[in-house]
Amino acid sequence: MNKPVQAIDTHSVMFITKRPEVIMVEGKGSWITDNNGKRYLDFLQGWAVNCLGHSNLGIVSALNTQAKKLINSSPAFYNEPMIGLSNLLTGNSCFDKVFFASSGAEANEGAIKLARKWGQLNKNGAFEIITFDHSFHGRTLATMSASGKPGWDTMFAPQVPGFPKADLNDLESVKKLVTDKTVAVMIEPIQGEGGVIPATKEFMHALRKFTKENNILLIADEVQAGCGRTGTLFAYQHYGIEPDIMTLGKGIGGGVPLAALMATDAAACFVPGDQGGTYNGNPLMTAVGISVIEQLLAPGFLDSVKAKGELLKSELLKLSAEFNLEGERGEGLLRALMLGKDIGGKLVELARDQNPEGLLINSPRPNLLRFMPALNVSEDEIRKMANMLRELLKQTA
Numbered sequence: 001m002n003k004p005v006q007a008i009d010t011h012s013v014m015f016i017t018k019r020p021e022v023i024m025v026e027g028k029g030s031w032i033t034d035n036n037g038k039r040y041l042d043f044l045q046g047w048a049v050n051c052l053g054h055s056n057l058g059i060v061s062a063l064n065t066q067a068k069k070l071i072n073s074s075p076a077f078y079n080e081p082m083i084g085l086s087n088l089l090t091g092n093s094c095f096d097k098v099f100f101a102s103s104g105a106e107a108n109e110g111a112i113k114l115a116r117k118w119g120q121l122n123k124n125g126a127f128e129i130i131t132f133d134h135s136f137h138g139r140t141l142a143t144m145s146a147s148g149k150p151g152w153d154t155m156f157a158p159q160v161p162g163f164p165k166a167d168l169n170d171l172e173s174v175k176k177l178v179t180d181k182t183v184a185v186m187i188e189p190i191q192g193e194g195g196v197i198p199a200t201k202e203f204m205h206a207l208r209k210f211t212k213e214n215n216i217l218l219i220a221d222e223v224q225a226g227c228g229r230t231g232t233l234f235a236y237q238h239y240g241i242e243p244d245i246m247t248l249g250k251g252i253g254g255g256v257p258l259a260a261l262m263a264t265d266a267a268a269c270f271v272p273g274d275q276g277g278t279y280n281g282n283p284l285m286t287a288v289g290i291s292v293i294e295q296l297l298a299p300g301f302l303d304s305v306k307a308k309g310e311l312l313k314s315e316l317l318k319l320s321a322e323f324n325l326e327g328e329r330g331e332g333l334l335r336a337l338m339l340g341k342d343i344g345g346k347l348v349e350l351a352r353d354q355n356p357e358g359l360l361i362n363s364p365r366p367n368l369l370r371f372m373p374a375l376n377v378s379e380d381e382i383r384k385m386a387n388m389l390r391e392l393l394k395q396t397a
């Protein structure tokens with residue numbers, strides 16, 4: 001597989017993003033290796049997807065065992081892992097029902113449909129879902145319309161209507177948008193793509209109280225912040241509130257395409273014909289989901305995520321002090337370093353391209369870096385990442 005760099009022929013790969021001229025060939029834990037044998041310390045992990053690192057043994061074993069047994073029964077039948085994972089998720093959350101999908105966007109589409117259906121049944125056809133400026137909910141037409149990403153309102157116009165945008169942590173801005181057509185508010189407990197911006201405790205409490213009093217559903221998009229990422233199994237648990245609907249993606253599959261739409265009994269109003277999808281509840285994927293959730297729930301694991309989050313935080317704060325940056329923010333192992341200037345993109349490239357070992361981080365906004373390592377990253381790897389970043393910051397200072 002050791003092709004020289006210039007021999008990589010990518011002409012048939014649809015060009016949807018600029019990629020470096022290397023091919024990733026294998027991974028183990030927090031490290032990924034390219035076709036030249038160069039290793040990268042991976043603090044991206046497929047955008048917070050590989051929550052247990054590369055080639056996690058539990059996941060590999062779940063895949064092997066299930067692949068030999070039953071890869072796909074068809075969504076017309078129950079299968080064992082589908083039931084097992086549903087029970088595991090409802091048994092460890094405030095939700096009663098689960099529908100599995102293959103991507104976060106698809107789970108959010110399901111949440112949007114569920115809320116609209118609930119509005120038809122309970123609120124005279126109310127269908128508007130208030131979302132937030134700078135939010136990210138996916139790349140289907142409806143979820144792009146729900147997202148508050150600058151420029152996305154015109155990109156594939158016309159948008160799907162019914163997603164007015166409020167300001168995060170500003171209840172008045174939510175209240176102003178409420179009409180008799182409002183059926184739900186959809187929120188990321190921590191805006192991930194928006195730059196790791198947490199909703200405050202006060203805001204979440206006030207929002208939950210307000211939505212309850214006004215018969216409005218609260219939808220938590222935990223595609224990025226859920227599944228142990230913040231140090232609790234689900235991010236809403238930090239706030240002491242209970243949403244009506246939640247979506248999961250990314251981490252729940254530990255690297256395979258799996259997502260979930262969860263709802264309380266009161267909100268779960270789909271009837272046969274409303275929702276489906278060829279891969280929903282696929283046993284191969286849900287078997288992996290069981291391994292992931294069981295590993296997250298192993299005694300001490302989530303506490304170790306919290307502890308490692310604190311270590312990452314303190315390392316980032318040291319860098320901030322040393323280089324006169326603007327601090328850090330986030331929860332658990334979803335954190336951002338505020339750079340104070342627009343050098344994020346440059347640092348990402350320098351970090352990746354340095355030798356002999358690269359570092360993978362990302363910059364969802366030009367003035368910050370985001371870190372979403374495997375939840376089982378070691379303390380040494382966190383310190384090593386900080387030291388690699390320290391050298392880069394020296395170079396760019």
Ligand SMILES: *Cc1c(COP(=O)(O)O)cnc(C)c1O
Nearest residue numbers: 103104105136137138192223224
């Ligand atoms: C990544 C993400 C999505 C979209 O998930 P896909 O699997 O890419 O469709 C939705 N919401 C949030 C908060 C995300 O971070």
